[in-house]
Structure formats: structure tokens, C-alpha cells
Amino acid sequence: MKLIFDAHLDLAMNALEWNRDLTQPVAELRRRERDLQDKKDRGCGTVSFPEMRRGGVGLCVATQIARVEHDAFSPIRGWFSQAQAWAMTQGQLAWYRAMEAAGEMVQIRDRAGLERHLERWKSSSSSSSSSSSLKQAQGRVDEDYEEEEEEEQKPPIGYILSLEGADSLFTPEQLERSFGDGLRAIGPAHYGPGVYANGTDASGGFNAHGRELLEEIERLGLILDVTHLCDECFWEALDLFSGPMWASHQNCRVLVPHVRQFTDEQLRALIARGAVIAAALDAWMLVPGWVRGKTTPQSSGVTLQHVVEHIDHVCQLAGNARHAGIGSDLDGCFGTEQTPQDLDTIADLQKLDALLSARGYSADDIERIRWRNFVGFLCRAWESNDGYGWMRAEP
Numbered sequence: 499m500k501l502i503f504d505a506h507l508d509l510a511m512n513a514l515e516w517n518r519d520l521t522q523p524v525a526e527l528r529r530r531e532r533d534l535q536d537k538k539d540r541g542c543g544t545v546s547f548p549e550m551r552r553g554g555v556g557l558c559v560a561t562q563i564a565r566v567e568h569d570a571f572s573p574i575r576g577w578f579s580q581a582q583a584w585a586m587t588q589g590q591l592a593w594y595r596a597m598e599a600a601g602e603m604v605q606i607r608d609r610a611g612l613e614r615h616l617e618r619w620k621s622s623s624s625s626s627s628s629s630s631s632l633k634q635a636q637g638r639v640d641e642d643y644e645e646e647e648e649e650e651q652k653p654p655i656g657y658i659l660s661l662e663g664a665d666s667l668f669t670p671e672q673l674e675r676s677f678g679d680g681l682r683a684i685g686p687a688h689y690g691p692g693v694y695a696n697g698t699d700a701s702g703g704f705n706a707h708g709r710e711l712l713e714e715i716e717r718l719g720l721i722l723d724v725t726h727l728c729d730e731c732f733w734e735a736l737d738l739f740s741g742p743m744w745a746s747h748q749n750c751r752v753l754v755p756h757v758r759q760f761t762d763e764q765l766r767a768l769i770a771r772g773a774v775i776a777a778a779l780d781a782w783m784l785v786p787g788w789v790r791g792k793t794t795p796q797s798s799g800v801t802l803q804h805v806v807e808h809i810d811h812v813c814q815l816a817g818n819a820r821h822a823g824i825g826s827d828l829d830g831c832f833g834t835e836q837t838p839q840d841l842d843t844i845a846d847l848q849k850l851d852a853l854l855s856a857r858g859y860s861a862d863d864i865e866r867i868r869w870r871n872f873v874g875f876l877c878r879a880w881e882s883n884d885g886y887g888w889m890r891a892e893p
């Protein structure tokens with residue numbers, strides 16, 4: 499199955515804060531932004547549902563994201579109160595619900611839902627490929643037939659809801675309400691100091707509220723996303739939290755020296771905990787020396803090959819291909835002005851196949867990196883409620 503699991507997409511943020519109607523083709527979204535200059539990535543978007551389907555990105559982790567202040571640290575504007583941040587995340591949830599109602603998305607909350615979705619995606623991708631080869635065999639384009647095929651090719655995109663940065667939660671208890679809404683993963687911090695924890699470019703451990711939050715995350719059985727935790731918080735989290743953890747959009751510090759990336763020691767610790775570490779496509783995290791707004795994909799020479807280097811580094815540390823994945827973060831406050839130059843839209847994630855293959859990865863390994871590592875992780879995390887199911891070895 500030509501499926502890609504993308505472990506990090508800020509879809510609702512794009513819909514509400516960038517005013518992008520993701521049901522439209524990327525070309526149309528770019529056209530609509532031709533005259534806009536309010537954000538530096540206007541007209542450079544790479545993600546929409548038609549492009550995700552074209553690229554086989556049928557399953558993703560989609561975020562709610564809203565932070566408070568500290569704009570000095572973050573490419574995302576902060577709200578002046580937690581109440582405002584909470585309201586934004588609730589608006590984002592409302593958009594996901596609207597996309598579910600429209601048949602564009604389906605929320606995955608448990609193992610049964612995950613299996614159902616994979617079955618559906620598998621049958622739709624196999625029927626569409628057989629019908630397009632039939633069409634080729636017929637050597638003609640039949641209008642009715644094409645419409646039918648279009649319908650067939652439009653299975654909803656599965657998403658697992660994640661909260662990037664916990665600032666919007668008034669209290670750790672409020673997490674339970676979000677869990678009821680389908681929230682299944684959470685990253686306590688984003689850029690800079692947060693309400694509960696310190697994120698990228700900040701320092702220091704979890705405060706008392708943050709420690710309570712970790713307990714609540716574990717009690718509810720949510721996945722802890724360690725991405726964006728500063729080094730002190732990262733190591734504290736590993737001590738304090740014993741549930742499942744992943745790094746949803748995370749590259750390697752040894753390749754791109756900056757605290758946003760994890761050291762080999764951190765990556766090894768995650769691998770030992772059964773985590774999946776997903777490579778991100780934000781260019782400044784792929785090649786060293788990127789200067790925002792100055793360096794360009796062309797001047798830096800950044801390509802998808804650099805993504806493969808980060809994936810490969812994780813695999814080398816693990817000694818296998820069981821802990822690497824893709825968490826593109828595409829359109830996470832940047833577009834083609836800050837992505838690999840051989841990527842036009844998210845559909846180009848498919849190009850990673852050939853690059854991994856050339857790097858010596860087997861078809862089985864590539865499939866693991868594309869989606870099976872994350873699906874296996876989720877199956878283990880959701881296998882039982884005893885809190886240890888996720889640790890059992892993969893069958």
C-alpha cells in the first residue's frame with residue numbers, strides 16, 4: 499500500500515489563521531494569496547487535501563496549536579491569555595469536525611478505528627490504481643467514468659488529534675475534556691518558555707503544573723510528544739513519564755547543530771523507549787547555517803536527500819529501520835521558500851522512496867518508514883489500558 503503517515507501537520511492552523519480552504523488544490527490556494535503579504539509564506543503553501551491524497555498521505559497527526567505570548571521565541575504569534583489560546587484550539591477542533599462532516603477527514607481515536615481506516619485506504623488505493631490502468635487500457639477518457647473514479651479516489655484522510663504546546667489548557671484537568679474530544683497526543687511546550695514547560699531556545703525543567711500535567715497525560719494514556727522540549731525538560735520527561743512517547747517532527751543535532759534538534763544521546767534514549775522519530779522538512783532544520791528570510795532552498799542546496807540523511811542517522815543509531823518516520827511539518831509557518839527545492843507540494847514526499855532505496859533501504863524498511871512504524875507504535879500504545887501495552891515487542 500502506497501501510504502504515508504505524516505506525523506505532524508498544522509492543518510487547522512492553516513485553515514483558520516492562514517485562511518486556507520484545504521479542500522482546494524494547492525494551485526488555487528497559491529492563486530488566492532498572490533496579493534497577500536501578511537505572512538512571509540503567502541503563495542508558497544504545499545498542503546491541501548487533494549495533494550495529500552495524490553501523495554498517498556492518508557493518515558496524519560493533525561494539531562491544535564495556540565500559545566501565549568513570548569513572540570520573541572516563536573514564529574507563531576502568542577495570545578495574551580490562556581483563555582484566548584483555548585478558544586483558538588476549540589475553533590480549530592470545530593474546523594476538524596466540519597471536515598469530518600464533509601467526508602474530507604476522519605478522526606482516529608483507537609485501534610479499531612485505525613484498522614478500519616487502513617482497510618478503507620487499502621481498498622480505495624487498490625481500486626483506483628486498477629481503474630486507472632483499465633482507463634489506460636481503454637485508451638480514452640470517458641467523462642462519466644472519470645467522475646466515478648474521482649469519487650472513488652476520495653477516501654477521508656485519517657487524523658490523530660495532537661496538541662502542540664499545552665499553554666491553552668487552563669489546568670491539567672482540562673486535558674480530560676480534550677481526551678473526550680479525541681485528543682491522543684500532546685507536546686507540553688513549543689518555542690520558548692511555556693505555561694507548563696520550557697521549549698525550544700528556553701531552558702529549565704518542568705514547573706509544578708507541568709509535572710501535574712505529565713501525570714495527567716500518563717493517566718489518560720495520551721502519547722507524549724517530546725518534540726520542542728528543551729534539553730532539561732526532555733530528560734526530566736524521560737524520568738517522570740513512563741507512557742508512550744514519540745518525536746513527531748524532529749531532526750538530528752549532529753547534522754544541524756541547534757537545540758531544536760536532538761543529540762545522539764537523546765535519540766538513543768528515545769529509541770530505547772520504543773519511540774518513533776519523524777523527520778521534519780523545515781529547511782532550517784535540514785541543513786546547517788540557514789538564516790531565516792535570507793537563505794533560500796537554491797542558495798543552500800537543500801533537497802529531499804537531506805531528509806534522507808536525518809532518517810538514516812536515526813536508523814544508524816537504532817541499528818534498524820524501526821524507529822524512523824516522516825513528520826513533515828509542511829506549511830508549519832513556512833512554505834516552498836523554506837523547504838527542499840525538489841518539493842513542490844506534499845505529494846512529493848513520494849520521492850523519498852527512490853532516495854531511500856538508493857541509500858540501500860529495502861522495500862520493507864521503506865514501508866516501515868512511510869507508515870508502518872507509526873501504525874505499529876499506535877497499535878501498541880492503544881493495545882491495552884494497563885499503561886504497559888505499548889512496551890510489548892512488535893509481533
Ligand SMILES: [Zn+2]
Nearest residue numbers: 662726747830
Ligand atoms: Zn513544531
